[in-house]
Each structure stands twice: as structure tokens, then as C-alpha cells.
Amino acid sequence: xxxxxxxxxxxxxxxxxxxxxxxxxxxxxxxxxxxxxxxxxxxxxxxxxxxxxxxxxxxxxxxxxxxxxxxxxxxxxxxxxxxxxxxxxxxxxxxxxxxxxxxxxxxxxxxxxxxxxxxxxxxxxxxxxxxxxxxxxxxxxxxxxxxxxxxxxxxxxxxxxxxxxxxxxxxxxxxxxxxxxxxxxxxxxxxxxxxxxxxxxxxxxxxxxxxxxxxxxxxxxxxxxxxxxxxxxxxxxxxxxxxxxxxxxxxxxxxxxxxxxxxxxxxxxxxxxxxxxxxxxxxxxxxxxxxxxxxxxxxxxxxxxxxxxxxxxxxxxxxxxxxxxxxxxxxxxxxxxxxxxxxxxxxxxxxxxxxxxxxxxxxxxxxxxxxxxxxxxxxxxxxxxxxxxxxxxxxxxxxxxxxxxxxxxxxxxxxxxxxxxxxxxxxxxxxxxxxxxxxxxxxxxxxxxxxxxxxxxxxxxxxxxxxxxxxxxxxxxxxxxxxxxxxxxxxxxxxxxxxxxxxxxxxxxxxxxxxxxxxxxxxxxxxxxxxxxxxxxxxxxxxxxxxxxxxxxxxxxxxxxxxxxxxxxxxxxxxxxxxxxxxxxxxxxxxxxxx
Amino acid sequence: xxxxxxxxxxxxxxxxxxxxxxxxxxxxxxxxxxxxxxxxxxxxxxxxxxxxxxxxxxxxxxxxxxxxxxxxxxxxxxxxxxxxxxxxxxxxxxxxxxxxxxxxxxxxxxxxxxxxxxxxxxxxxxxxxxxxxxxxxxxxxxxxxxxxxxxxxxxxxxxxxxxxxxxxxxxxxxxxx
Numbered sequence: 001x002x003x004x005x006x007x008x009x010x011x012x013x014x015x016x017x018x019x020x021x022x023x024x025x026x027x028x029x030x031x032x033x034x035x036x037x038x039x040x041x042x043x044x045x046x047x048x049x050x051x052x053x054x055x056x057x058x059x060x061x062x063x064x065x066x067x068x069x070x071x072x073x074x075x076x077x078x079x080x081x082x083x084x085x086x087x088x089x090x091x092x093x094x095x096x097x098x099x100x101x102x103x104x105x106x107x108x109x110x111x112x113x114x115x116x117x118x119x120x121x122x123x124x125x126x127x128x129x130x131x132x133x134x135x136x137x138x139x140x141x142x143x144x145x146x147x148x149x150x151x152x153x154x155x156x157x158x159x160x161x162x163x164x165x166x167x168x169x170x171x172x173x174x175x176x177x178x179x180x181x182x183x184x185x186x187x188x189x190x191x192x193x194x195x196x197x198x199x200x201x202x203x204x205x206x207x208x209x210x211x212x213x214x215x216x217x218x219x220x221x222x223x224x225x226x227x228x229x230x231x232x233x234x235x236x237x238x239x240x241x242x243x244x245x246x247x248x249x250x251x252x253x254x255x256x257x258x259x260x261x262x263x264x265x266x267x268x269x270x271x272x273x274x275x276x277x278x279x280x281x282x283x284x285x286x287x288x289x290x291x292x293x294x295x296x297x298x299x300x301x302x303x304x305x306x307x308x309x310x311x312x313x314x315x316x317x318x319x320x321x322x323x324x325x326x327x328x329x330x331x332x333x334x335x336x337x338x339x340x341x342x343x344x345x346x347x348x349x350x351x352x353x354x355x356x357x358x359x360x361x362x363x364x365x366x367x368x369x370x371x372x373x374x375x376x377x378x379x380x381x382x383x384x385x386x387x388x389x390x391x392x393x394x395x396x397x398x399x400x401x402x403x404x405x406x407x408x409x410x411x412x413x414x415x416x417x418x419x420x421x422x423x424x425x426x427x428x429x430x431x432x433x434x435x436x437x438x439x440x441x442x443x444x445x446x447x448x449x450x451x452x453x454x455x456x457x458x459x460x461x462x463x464x465x466x467x468x469x470x471x472x473x474x475x476x477x478x479x480x481x482x483x484x485x486x487x488x489x490x491x492x493x494x495x496x497x498x499x500x501x502x503x504x505x506x507x508x509x510x511x512x513x514x515x516x517x518x519x520x521x522x523x524x525x526x527x528x529x530x531x532x533x534x535x536x537x538x539x540x541x542x543x544x545x546x547x548x549x550x551x552x553x554x555x556x557x558x559x560x561x562x563x564x565x566x567x568x569x570x571x572x573x574x575x576x577x578x579x580x581x582x583x584x585x586x587x588x589x590x591x592x593x594x595x
Numbered sequence: 596x597x598x599x600x601x602x603x604x605x606x607x608x609x610x611x612x613x614x615x616x617x618x619x620x621x622x623x624x625x626x627x628x629x630x631x632x633x634x635x636x637x638x639x640x641x642x643x644x645x646x647x648x649x650x651x652x653x654x655x656x657x658x659x660x661x662x663x664x665x666x667x668x669x670x671x672x673x674x675x676x677x678x679x680x681x682x683x684x685x686x687x688x689x690x691x692x693x694x695x696x697x698x699x700x701x702x703x704x705x706x707x708x709x710x711x712x713x714x715x716x717x718x719x720x721x722x723x724x725x726x727x728x729x730x731x732x733x734x735x736x737x738x739x740x741x742x743x744x745x746x747x748x749x750x751x752x753x754x755x756x757x758x759x760x761x762x763x764x765x766x767x768x769x770x771x772x
Contacts, residue, residue: 165610
């Protein structure tokens with residue numbers, strides 16, 4: 001026996017003295033087990049263990065064993081054959097956004113895998129959980145420039161939350177369990193598992209346990225009450241508080257908590273593009289939509305607010321405009337799950353690193369019951385100005401052709417704001433998000449951060465498959481539609497009942513608008529000679545109609561909405577209409593243009 | 596104003612993680628001035644990256660948060676030069692004849708606190724640890740005498756602040772339980 005010469009409490013702990021625990025932890029009880037099966041079957045059983053209902057994919061050489069294994073499980077796992085792998089990712093995104101869980105895609109190696117990248121990048125920037133599984137050439141061929149070999153791990157690294165290459169069958173179950181855990185926890189995002197062909201063919205004993213922890217990854221930091229108290233103090237003493245709400249509300253299912261906080265604090269709330277539908281547009285505290293083509297009030301008033309409470313949003317440049325002039329009068333509270341977003345674009349005074357729901361639950365009892373009639377009246381006054389300068393023009397039937405805004409307004413009324421609205425990118429997207437009166441949550445599916453044209457058609461397919469009980473309407477421009485129109489084949493083959501509205505102005509409208517406003521009307525390659533969309537749809541056995549006259553609009557929209565199953569409606573709209581208000585890129589939100 | 600920062604990253608030992616970390620710099624057009632990767636003292640499966648970059652005080656924190664955000668990264672820290680003790684190692688290969696012919700090279704070695712690692716028939720290898728300017732100074736001093744080859748490592752660094760990594764890791768574990 002020796003006596004320690006150190007005091008009982010050592011002053012310093014050695015780095016090596018700390019036990020970090022297991023690198024990855026799993027639930028002890030397996031969900032699914034099967035002896036001596038192929039890696040490919042293990043892939044399928046892993047997805048079944050995760051209760052995946054739908055997979056969007058496209059087969060090819062390197063993933064053929066997985067497709068072969070899938071053949072025996074068609075009753076448990078529904079696979080949708082897309083017409084291009086980009087369509088698989090967007091469909092999986094649409095599915096994930098409405099089904100509240102990761103969307104799953106399959107693709108083969110090489111071009112199959114690279115075709116996924118746009119959708120993965122879109123999911124990354126818009127925080128959508130995806131699990132993408134790609135086939136890869138056999139282990140011994142890696143690095144030999146084998147047929148359809150591409151470094152998909154390297155290529156997808158900047159646009160995935162996590163990715164991993166599996167080269168042995170016995171790695172499959174754990175890799176997929178980890179993939180789902182990482183994709184769906186914390187700030188959601190896309191993950192990719194690349195599986196070499198030999199790993200799909202080899203045999204293994206399959207045991208599936210759900211992943212519960214990765215020691216190097218903290219999905220959610222514990223909430224700091226000090227920050228909550230500081231935030232409550234600022235809100236309770238504010239003269240002109242304002243909430244900026246983002247997709248974090250929807251992702252954390254904090255819609256009810258948000259309502260309670262708004263109703264108690266009395267503060268107005270404006271939504272980002274991806275935050276739309278988190279709060280009903282008829283809620284008394286809802287003052288509109290932020291950003292480049294958002295509402296007048298929320299944009300200019302954010303620069304007059306004295307306390308800003310940003311919840312689950314990331315201060316995208318399309319929301320902030322010129323940062324040097326943004327929110328200069330306000331103390332800023334930022335509630336955000338991802339620590340890397342804090343102070344990234346806008347310096348915060350109080351950071352609450354938390355998921356939106358927990359933060360709002362903690363905040364609610366600390367808030368005083370308040371109202372701001374004068375401050376709210378300022379927003380009303382802005383609405384009046386916006387109505388006079390923008391809405392009255394947008395809705396006035398004073399043009400030869402129908403205007404986009406008229407269509408959206410009528411569609412919103414006819415669906416009572418309760419449809420899932422999937423938009424592409426451009427003028428139609430901004431018009432739809434401006435004028436569709438979202439009543440129900442998880443109803444706005446759009447490509448926000450990446451601005452991916454071609455997103456809407458496949459995303460609407462995924463959304464409909466995820467929520468068969470709801471009306472899903474894809475609203476797409478003539479340009480974006482032609483980027484992924486091959487996915488009409490999926491609608492045909494699986495009878496996916498989406499309604500497709502093409503707002504056809506025979507232009508790449510938003511680019512044309514910029515050319516008009518900032519490039520002296522030099523319309524460089526923005527005019528489009530379009531195909532006959534109705535015939536195209538009919539080629540895919542999808543009923544279709546072309547609408548040109550304003551007086552027919554109501555009847556034709558009814559016809560589409562009443563139709564059971566998919567329907568394509570082409571609406572010929574004004575060619576050179578502009579979307580206003582507009583914060584020119586790089587300008588201050590205070591300098592929003594109304595005309 | 597841009598200045599040098601030393602970033603210490605503690606990670607799982609995973610293929611491709613180096614790439615995940617460097618693309619964070621690439622995307623922001625930041626050059627990596629020096630990089631050292633090796634097993635850490637914590638355990639065999641935890642690795643330590645030491646990266647030296649130049650950027651602004653405003654930007655460094657954002658970049659390090661992006662590194663820490665990577666799934667397989669346990670913890671990332673950044674330091675200014677004044678907050679760390681750091682060293683690099685340099686090796687210089689010289690013809691054995693220059694040592695035999697004159698005492699000058701021997702004096703240079705002595706004055707620079709360098710040491711001779713090996714003496715072969717044709718060449719000797721001299722080793723010096725120190726800051727980059729010190730190893731550079733020795734390089735300039737030896738060059739006129741027929742330097743055959745030169746190699747310098749990336750930086751390794753130990754932080755001066757006394758909060759041990761173990762405490763950071765404990766916090767991490769508590770947050771993750």
C-alpha cells in the first residue's frame with residue numbers, strides 16, 4: 001500500500017483520465033434480427049426496421065443486389081421508380097417535410113450518385129432529413145476508375161451532414177441506424193451511405209438496433225435558463241418587439257407553443273419563406289412574410305423594432321438585405337438549435353441555443369401579458385400602403401392575360417388555405433408564398449436556400465405520398481417545370497394524385513424581372529418557346545387543361561380541384577409582370593421597393 | 596486585420612474527416628498554413644488536428660464553429676500565438692564533408708541549439724525544433740554550405756489556459772446523455 005501524496009481533490013484532471021464512453025451507442029434490444037443474409041437484404045431490413053414506408057430511387061449496376069433484395073419485400077417497403085435521380089432526392093425531400101421523418105433515396109454509383117447531389121445540397125441548406133443510399137463499385141475496384149466509379153463520399157462531403165462508405169456487409173445495420181439518427185436529430189440534414197457492391201453480396205448475421213447516441217455529436221445542447229431569463233427581461237421591457245419565425249418552429253413542432261408565446265407577449269410575428277404555415281396567416285399576431293419579396297410591413301418594421309426574437313431561422317441574406325443597416329435599433333434574441341448559426345450573419349445579444357419548442361416552453365412562464373396596439377397599428381398602416389401600391393394592382397383585372405397573383409388568391413380561397421402547396425423557384429414561387437393564406441401547418445414545401453428550379457414537381461410527388469389524405473398542389477413556372485418534367489412518369493405509373501399548376505409566362509420570369517430592373521431590359525436568354533404542356537401531360541395519361549381567359553378561371557380551378565387523381569393545369573399568365581415589393585439584392589430592407 | 600490562429604481539433608479517428616475539415620477552409624477561401632494530425636493523448640481512437648490559418652478575429656470563431664459542427668468532431672478550439680506554446684521541427688541534410696572541413700557549420704549548429712541526429716558517410720542530418728522563424732534562420736545559415744535537403748513539420752501546440760480538455764469533454768458528454 002502506498003499513500004498518495006496528492007490531495008483528495010486533484011487540482012488538475014489529466015486529459016487521458018476521462019472516459020468518453022462508446023463512440024456510438026445503440027438500444028440494447030434489437031428491433032430486427034436475421035441470420036446469414038446478404039448485405040443487400042440487410043439494407044432492406046434496416047429500412048423496414050426504421051419503419052420506412054417509401055423509397056425513391058433508380059437502379060443501376062452497383063446497386064443491383066439491393067434492388068434484387070427489395071423484390072422480395074415489395075409488400076413492406078414501397079419503392080417509387082423516379083425518372084432521374086435528382087427527382088428521387090426532391091421527392092424524398094417533399095416526403096420528409098410533410099411526414100416529419102427522413103426521406104429515403106436509392107441510386108447507383110457514378111452518374112446515379114452525382115445526380116443526387118443537387119437535391120442533397122438543397123436538403124442541406126433547408127435542413128431536411130434525408131438518408132441517401134448509393135451503390136459503389138466493389139471494394140477491390142475503388143480508385144481504379146472502374147466503370148461508373150465516382151468518389152461520391154468526396155463529392156457529397158460539403159453537402160451532407162454526415163456520410164460514410166460501407167465496404168463490409170456486417171457494417172450495414174449500424175451505418176444505417178447511425179444515418180437515421182444523425183439525419184433526424186438536432187438540426188436535420190441529409191446523410192449519405194455509399195455501399196460497395198461486395199458488401200451488398202457478402203453474407204452477414206443481421207441485428208438491427210436503433211442508434212441513440214454518437215459521442216462526438218450533440219444534437220441539442222441543454223437549455224440555459226440564464227439566457228431564457230435575459231430574453232424574457234428584454235421582451236417584457238420592449239416597446240416594439242417583433243418575432244421572426246423560421247422553419248425551426250415546424251421542425252420542432254412548436255406551433256402551439258409559438259401561438260401561446262405570441263398571445264402572451266402581444267408581439268407581432270413575421271415569417272421567413274420556410275417558416276410559412278408555422279403560424280396561421282389569419283392569426284392576429286401574424287404580420288406577414290419577410291424577405292426580398294415579402295411584405296412591406298415586416299421588412300421595414302424589423303429595422304424599427306427594439307427587440308427582435310428570431311426563432312428557428314438563420315438570417316439568410318434574402319431576409320436581412322444589407323447587414324450594415326439591418327436591425328440596428330434592436331436588441332437581438334436568437335433561438336436556434338445550431339450553435340454555428342449564432343452570430344454567423346447577425347450579432348446577437350442573447351443566444352438561446354435550443355430547439356424552438358423547448359425554448360418557447362421555457363420562455364412562456366417568464367413573459368408578461370402585454371399588448372402593443374400602436375405598434376400593431378403601424379403594421380396595419382404598412383399593409384394599407386402595400387395594398388394600395390401592390391395588391392390592388394396585382395389583383396386588378398386590368399390586363400389582357402391573367403396575373404399570377406389572381407390565380408393564387410383564388411386557389412387559396414377555393415382550398416381555404418388548407419392544401420399542401422409545393423412551389424418551384426422564381427416569380428410564381430414568390431407570388432404563391434405572398435398570396436397563399438396558409439391555414440394549416442406543414443403546408444409550404446419550397447426550395448428556399450438553394451433555390452433549385454425543378455424542385456416542385458418531384459417534391460410534390462413525395463409530399464402526396466407522405467400525406468395521401470391532403471390536397472397537394474404543385475405550382476410551377478414554365479421554366480422550372482421543364483427541368484424535371486420527366487417525373488410525370490412517376491405520377492402516371494403510381495397514380496400519384498397531385499395537382500400541377502403551370503404558371504406560364506413564356507419567360508424565365510424572375511431573371512427577366514432583374515434584367516428589366518437592373519440590366520436595362522436586356523432580355524438575355526430568358527424568353528422561352530414552350531411545348532404544348534397539355535399534350536405533354538396527356539402523353540403521360542394525366543388529364544390536363546389550358547386556361548387563358550380570366551372569366552374561365554374559377555370554373556377551371558374547380559374542375560381541377562374536383563378531379564380525383566392527378567391533373568395538370570397550364571395557365572397562361574402576363575408575360576412581363578413583376579413581383580413587388582422587392583428589396584434589391586444588397587439593399588437595406590428599409591429601402592424595399594413597392595413599384 | 597488578418598492574423599495567425601492555431602486551431603486545435605479533437606476528433607474521432609475517421610477516414611475522410613481531414614477532407615471534411617479542410618473543405619470548411621476551401622469554401623471560405625482560407626489557406627492552410629500548416630497542418631499536423633496525430634493520435635491525441637486522450638485515447639487511441641481520438642485524434643488531434645492542429646491547423647494554422649490566417650483570418651480575421653471576427654471570422655475565426657465562425658470557422659471553428661463550422662468545424663465543431665462536423666459529426667465526428669468532439670471539440671474545436673482556436674488560439675492566438677500568445678495563448679499557446681508551439682513548436683515545429685525541421686531537419687536539414689548536409690554533406691558530411693562540410694563538417695569535416697571546417698568548424699563553421701558545427702558552430703552554427705551549436706549557436707542555434709540544433710542537434711545532429713545522424714552522421715553517415717556522405718551526409719549528416721541536423722534537427723532543430725522551434726518557431727518557424729528560428730528554423731528558417733538556421734536554414735538560411737546552413738544554405739551556403741551545401742544544403743542537400745530540408746523538411747519542416749507543421750505546428751504542434753499546447754494551450755496555456757488551464758481548463759483541461761477532460762472538463763470540456765465532460766460537458767460534452769453531459770450535454771449528450
